[in-house]
Amino acid sequence: MYRPSIGRDSAEGRIGPGAWLVGALKLLASLKLTVALMALAIFLVFAGTLAQVSIDMWEVIDQYFSAYLAWINIQVFFPPSFFPELHAKIPAFYFPFPGGAAIGLAMIANLLAAHAVRFKVYARGWQLWLGLLVIATGAWVTWMVIDAGHNKEGFQGEPFFQWSTFWNVLQLLLLAIAVGLFWPLVRLTWYSREARYVEAVLIAAAQCGLVVLLSWIHSRDFALSDSSLRILWQVIQGTAAGLVLLPGCWLLFRRRAGIVLIHAGILLMMFGQYIATVYNVEERMAIREGQTIQYGEDIRTTELAVIDPSNPDYDDVVVVPRELLLASMKQRQKISDERLPFDIEVLEYYKNADLERLKPGESAPADQGLGKDYRIKPARPSAGASSDATVDLAAAYVRSV
Secondary structure (H helix, E strand, O other), rough: OOOOOOEEOOOOOOOHHHHHHHHHHHHOHHHHHHHHHOOOOOOOOHHHHHHOOOHHHHHHHHHOOOOOOEEEEEEHHOOOOHHHHHHOOOOOOOEEOOOOOHHHHHHHHHHHOOOOHOOOOOOOHHHHHHHHHHHHHHHHHHHHHHHHHOOOOOOOOOOOOOHHHHHHHHHHHHHHHHHHHHHHHHHHHHHHHOOOOHHHHHHHHHHHHHHHHHHHHHHHHOOHHHHHHHHHHHHHHHHHHHHHHHHHHHHHHHHHHHHHHHHHHHHHHHHHHHHHHHOOOOOEEEOOOOOOOOOOOOOOOOEEEEEEEEOOOOOOEEEEEEHHHHHHHHHOOOOOOOOOOEEEEEEEEEEOOOEEEEHHHHOOOOOOOOHHOOEEEOOOOOOOOOOOOOOOEEEEEEEEE
């Protein structure tokens, strides 16, 4: 009697698509792949850290950690501070390596495949639906915590309580925890022949009591600042969301509930980092005493602004990003756009520079504005590992065509 094998097509005796999918998931969920990805991530962090000897942190983030493919210069493994003579002799050689974005996506796929293959849902019937309902509620609470932390009208901005009141409540909670730990400790010591975990409970109770005691004796020096309490409040809210999610995970996954919740938190952190990398805007405002500023500056990039002030009510501004400026200089091509009043040709571009006054008889490529009296003095770009690193100030010689 012929019996078709599980996962095989009964008519043709071939492996069905379900078996191929399970096999692919098992391969993707391999623990060896997890270890390999962790090793790649560690090496990338190591190379990116060394690269900050010569380039700034933002370049490292763009070229190493946010990129899908990173090109690593072999010179970074021989920093001049450790190998002063060898560093100058080694030629610049770039080799490809998986970037942080590619490694992160592979880790996510590996984690999801591991859950699909190894983690079994034990709940059935009403327990299944109850677990899903509790997890949905916990996800909603998590979203509310995230939204409150990023909304200036929420808890991150002005909470509904005073931070001093919050600090007093924390002290009372720590005191209650210390007393609550000492009471079963006394009973455990007197009434139990095998007093396990006595040392751990005693240390925890003593720490809580010590914190409260120091906060009362040295109230001014030991009290947490408002910024610290704001962070602590965010941590408490996140913990509360986790306590809502944990029962739902336990209903579905039983003993593996904690692992599932931890992995979900890791995925949320990776997703948050992706959102921050794509949409985060970081600016600074340099305001002199008595000055009024209505704009912020992004210190990570440069752009050329062409301003038309002919209208008395507003200025027409057209900006050219740094990428186009560099491409124009390298390719010796002009930048043309219908929004620009003229074409632009970049003669020279310096990532970091200063202005130097011309001496009598000296000349410079520029013939307008400050260019009549000053010339560009190139400076070494700031490095992320430099102790005296400053913000790079770009400069360029530009010709209007």
